[in-house]
Each structure stands twice: as C-alpha cells, then as structure tokens.
Amino acid sequence: MAEPTKICPYSLPDLKNTSDDAVAAYLKTKSFAQSHSLTDVRLTLSTAACLIAGSTFYLDYTQGFEKTKTFTLYACIAYFTLNTALTIWLYFVESSTIYVGKHKTAPVSVIISSKVTKHDPTYRLKISETQVVDGKKIMRVRDVEGPFMDWIDDKGFFVKKPFETWLGASIPWISENENVSKESDSGVATTSGRQTQEEATSIEVGSGKGSVRRKGKKV
Structure with a gap:
C-alpha cells in the first residue's frame, strides 16, 4: 500500500488540490464515471x-x-x-471546475467547482446535478463549505473518512443514485422514492446544511 502523501497544512493550494482529488475518488466509489473532456x-x-x-x-x-x-x-x-x-x-x-461526470446506470450528471479565498482555510464547493425524469431535465444546485482542518490533520496528512462523511452529507443526492430509478404507475419514482410530477420539476438551492426547495422553470 502506498504511503499517504504529506502536505503543508498551511498551504491553501496544497489543501485545495488534495481535496479536489478526493472529490473525484469519492464519486468513483458511488458509480460515477468522470469525464475528462x-x-x-x-x-x-x-x-x-x-x-x-x-x-x-x-x-x-x-x-x-x-x-x-x-x-x-x-x-x-x-x-x-x-x-x-x-x-x-x-x-x-x-474555470474552477474540478469534476464533470455521469452516473454509470442512472440518467444523472454532476458538475463540481471548488474555490478558496486568501487567508481563509475553508473549502467551498458548488455542485450542480442534472437528472432526467420522465423526459424532463431537473437541475439541483448547492453551495457547501467546510474547514480543511476537519479532514487534514495537524501533521499534513489527509484523513479520508471525515472528508467523505462531510461530502456525503453535503450532497445527499449522490446516495439517491445508488439504485437505478424505476418507473411508477402514479407520479414519478426516483432513486430516493416516489415524487409527484410537480415535485419532480423543482430546483433545490441551498448552502451548507440548510437548503431550500422552490418551484422553478423546467430546465
């Protein structure tokens, strides 16, 4: 097994690059295939x-x-x-895009961009998910952030589990795609359960742990 890579815990570019790589590695375990276009x-x-x-x-x-x-x-x-x-x-x-990918079995695509600001050890992600439901595209966008020190220890080693826990909690949609969505006799059934047609054409926008679902135009 390869030795874990040690980085400088005070270097924002190193912290960001390490976390960016971990995003792609995490999504790979969730049946997403990265596009390198x-x-x-x-x-x-x-x-x-x-x-x-x-x-x-x-x-x-x-x-x-x-x-x-x-x-x-x-x-x-x-x-x-x-x-x-x-x-x-x-x-x-x-630009700041770090990941573009599609789910291997579900009609879902994800685009993720990341950024940091000077003298602020906070990792910020903008996550856009597009899903096709009943021939219509649904887009969900969310901005999340977390301190690097939650998954980078004081010696400069990346700790995988807390990062994946944070990312999984920040993007609950990812878990929805673990099973392929199936058609339902009434409404629209997605990987997270059954939704009405009205709910399926909404856009979720949120930041951090809280998010707001509001009705929007079909994308």
Whole structure:
C-alpha cells in the first residue's frame, strides 16, 4: 500500500488540490464515471501550440530564416491564436471546475467547482446535478463549505473518512443514485422514492446544511 502523501497544512493550494482529488475518488466509489473532456480540450490546444513552435524551430534551424520566413509568419499567427483560445478556455469555460461526470446506470450528471479565498482555510464547493425524469431535465444546485482542518490533520496528512462523511452529507443526492430509478404507475419514482410530477420539476438551492426547495422553470 502506498504511503499517504504529506502536505503543508498551511498551504491553501496544497489543501485545495488534495481535496479536489478526493472529490473525484469519492464519486468513483458511488458509480460515477468522470469525464475528462475539459482536460482533453486543454491538452489538445497546448499540444498543438507546442508542435507549431517545435516545427518552426526545426525548419528555421535546418532551412534558414529566408526560406522559412513565410511559414514562420503563419506559424506565429497560429501559435498566438491557440494560446489566446487556451487562455479563454481556462478562465471562462474550465474555470474552477474540478469534476464533470455521469452516473454509470442512472440518467444523472454532476458538475463540481471548488474555490478558496486568501487567508481563509475553508473549502467551498458548488455542485450542480442534472437528472432526467420522465423526459424532463431537473437541475439541483448547492453551495457547501467546510474547514480543511476537519479532514487534514495537524501533521499534513489527509484523513479520508471525515472528508467523505462531510461530502456525503453535503450532497445527499449522490446516495439517491445508488439504485437505478424505476418507473411508477402514479407520479414519478426516483432513486430516493416516489415524487409527484410537480415535485419532480423543482430546483433545490441551498448552502451548507440548510437548503431550500422552490418551484422553478423546467430546465
């Protein structure tokens, strides 16, 4: 068994990165399959930019600047375009998203983003769940937070059980998807039991332990 990784308990980036990795590991045990589409786009843009830069260097080194100056011009334009696209992707699309995944058996998808603020050892998550019920999409959004020291000990070791307990309590919807939802003769039956059609088209918004369910538009 691999030795647990020790981190600096006073480094917010280390605390956040360790907790981000633990989120994906926890959801994997709950039959969720992570999608790496965001990372794939980032790697594709980065790889393309590196290939252009490498090709330009090789041709300039072997053929000389005069023979390759036209190619170099277009290569510079392409490189600048790719880097601009990568910057836009990181800041406006991928942003703080740490997890995108779908349940392996239920029609449920989850998007989770995380953040920390300077000098505040609090882990904050924004969790969005989309579920298809009777051909309609239901979206539930929740903001939760918890202190890092609840699952990182004073020596800098990550403690799995309290983290998973906190995360499971923060996202009770996850447990609903342990069993595949079944159709019901009346109303709509979900993994958490039977709901009326009116309840199934609501949006739950909450923060921390408390949450409020209110009726909203169908998504």
